[in-house]
Amino acid sequence: MVDNAARDALRAFVSERDWAQFHTPENLAKSIAIEAGELLECYQWNAQGNEQAIRDELADVLSYCILLADRLGLDAEQLVLDKLEKSRAKYPVEKSRGRSDKYDQL
Template sequence: MIDAARDALRAFVAERDWAQFHSPENLAKSISIEAAELLELFQWNADADPQRLRDELADVLTYCILLADQIGADPQQLVLDKLEQTRAKYPAEKARGRSEKYDQL
């Protein structure tokens, strides 16, 4: 799934010669900007338009995939590696049903 999205994004970027603008710094900025647009959907209430929510989430994911590709990382492996780290910080038997930070469990 991620490979197909990455390959489609690579083709899209190449067709437009946009790789020149996709430094890690610029992509990280774009993630933050798009994440703010995603958050804006919830600015005044908890109900966001479902299509706008999907569109903004797609923008965030797009830039995340592009950044991972730019730094030579596999997005799926990044998530799995981080999940393993988080699993160690938040053991289920201590963290279940709690929202405290790991150092306060």
């Protein structure tokens, strides 16, 4: 999961450039969507994608997610763990194993 080293490095990077003023929750959420689109673009014409481009775009998405969680005073790792617990309840193994159906269709 996300450790404090990544969050702390991102905080330092942003601070050195005085970019926190631009990192409103709205702007960070927009940036996540934009970078996710760029990640998807890596697969636009090639199902395999370019590995380095994928790594770079995935890093951008993750970076903005970490920054948004931090800006909101949330622990990114704990968010994932909490959501995983909810998903476990919605998708019990005995009903969902090997299936891609939405929880309300199981």
